[in-house]
Amino acid sequence: MKVGxxxxxxxxxxxxxxxxxxxxxxxxxxxxxSESQESxxxxxxxxxxxxxxxxxxxLPLVRKETKGEKEKELExxxxxxxxxxxxxxxxxxxxxxxKSVYQSTRVQRICKQLGLWCFNPLWxxxxxxxxxxxxENKYEVIISGVFAFPLDEKFLGRNLDKNVIQxxxxxxxxxxxxxxxxxxxxxxxxxxxxxxxxxxxILDYDVSYKDYSGVFKIKNLRxxxx
Amino acid sequence: xxxxISVCSDRLSYFEFVKPVEEILKKARKxxxxxxxxxxNHRDVGQAEKAIICGTALKDFRYLxxxxxxxxIKEVDKPVLGICAGTQILGKLFDCNLAERTKIGRYKVKIVxxxxxxxxxxxxxxxxxxxxxxxxxxxxxxxxxxxxxxxVKHKRKRLYGCLFHPEVLNPEIITNFLQESVPTM
Numbered sequence: 001m002k003v004g005x006x007x008x009x010x011x012x013x014x015x016x017x018x019x020x021x022x023x024x025x026x027x028x029x030x031x032x033x034s035e036s037q038e039s040x041x042x043x044x045x046x047x048x049x050x051x052x053x054x055x056x057x058x059l060p061l062v063r064k065e066t067k068g069e070k071e072k073e074l075e076x077x078x079x080x081x082x083x084x085x086x087x088x089x090x091x092x093x094x095x096x097x098x099k100s101v102y103q104s105t106r107v108q109r110i111c112k113q114l115g116l117w118c119f120n121p122l123w124x125x126x127x128x129x130x131x132x133x134x135x136e137n138k139y140e141v142i143i144s145g146v147f148a149f150p151l152d153e154k155f156l157g158r159n160l161d162k163n164v165i166q167x168x169x170x171x172x173x174x175x176x177x178x179x180x181x182x183x184x185x186x187x188x189x190x191x192x193x194x195x196x197x198x199x200x201x202i203l204d205y206d207v208s209y210k211d212y213s214g215v216f217k218i219k220n221l222r223x224x225x226x
Numbered sequence: 227x228x229x230x231i232s233v234c235s236d237r238l239s240y241f242e243f244v245k246p247v248e249e250i251l252k253k254a255r256k257x258x259x260x261x262x263x264x265x266x267n268h269r270d271v272g273q274a275e276k277a278i279i280c281g282t283a284l285k286d287f288r289y290l291x292x293x294x295x296x297x298x299i300k301e302v303d304k305p306v307l308g309i310c311a312g313t314q315i316l317g318k319l320f321d322c323n324l325a326e327r328t329k330i331g332r333y334k335v336k337i338v339x340x341x342x343x344x345x346x347x348x349x350x351x352x353x354x355x356x357x358x359x360x361x362x363x364x365x366x367x368x369x370x371x372x373x374x375x376x377x378v379k380h381k382r383k384r385l386y387g388c389l390f391h392p393e394v395l396n397p398e399i400i401t402n403f404l405q406e407s408v409p410t411m
Binding site: 001019020023024094101105108109111112115116117118119120121122123124125126 | 236237238239241242245246249283284285286328330331332352354356393394395
């Protein structure tokens with residue numbers, strides 16, 4: 001089956017991509033570039049570097065801009081998936097949805113309308129297990145956005161490793177925080193993974209942060225050999 | 227042992243529709259065995275205390291073309307919980323009509339008859355179906371969502387069907403099914 005993967009460049013879409021590669025022919029990535037910081041559907045921090053990530057992975061990217069308004073962004077997503085279906089003869093779509101019924105419902109409906117299979121290989125996966133799988137698979141992941149108490153400035157730009165997972169596990173127990181950020185508490189950016197042919201080297205960045213809300217924005221990067 | 231039956235013809239769908247059910251059983255400390263429906267044998271059924279037939283992707287209908295693989299459900303007296311596709315299978319086995327009805331998303335379910343799967347009167351559930359079993363006189367209706375008969379039970383056998391996916395928002399439906407006592411034969 002030829003599939004396209006909805007790709008935000010974060011840990012979930014990369015893990016879903018890796019899993020789908022074991023079963024299907026992944027022929028493209030699809031990214032929605034949202035102008036809104038409040039997007040209901042799409043990952044925002046560093047979304048503009050998905051082109052470089054796709055290049056590092058060695059897959060073509062179908063990219064579509066969206067204003068990120070609640071239902072309008074769904075029309076844009078449908079257009080992007082429709083374009084990918086036509087250009088790459090897709091049979092199905094893969095997403096990195098884990099817990100969001102809102103997101104999965106919308107993507108399932110679009111796939112139904114377009115006659116495509118829909119796969120969500122991380123669906124309902126235990127969040128700590130998911131984080132451990134990312135680290136055990138030797139992904140290089142930075143925390144690129146924090147949006148909830150008690151995640152503060154110290155997390156921004158930090159690599160996801162066993163120590164960070166332990167901290168997130170503790171914050172889950174103390175504050176009920178979703179450790180993998182499935183409620184939008186945190187976003188991540190993947191700079192390397194086993195299926196990346198090249199890795200991303202961050203050359204310049206900017207950190208903005210206020211009151212448990214902040215972004216680690218990658219301003220300049222280059223692809224380097226592994 | 228609880229027999230978990232996968233009807234996912236695509237292996238990638240297993241992670242979405244079967245693994246979450248396996249995890250619920252694991253948390254409930256229930257011994258389980260998962261089998262793809264085309265690879266099941268009499269021994270799997272014989273050793274099972276109960277069975278759960280999981281759902282699958284919206285475009286996947288291979289199970290409806292191999293309904294003879296499920297005739298054991300009519301022949302043995304074992305509790306079975308059908309989830310989405312599993313409900314369609316129960317319906318087809320007992321000659322119910324399967325209507326083309328698409329329902330995708332989170333919708334309210336109202337309980338219309340007291341039952342052992344839930345003690346709630348209403349709750350929200352996650353639906354992902356394009357066909358709906360229309361229960362005939364062999365079945366009683368336990369729950370509805372709009373005009374969809376979404377929880378059913380066979381009148382004489384302990385065969386339950388949930389057209390929605392309880393593993394997403396209502397895992398207690400699965401654990402209640404597991405706790406229901408099995409009558410002495």
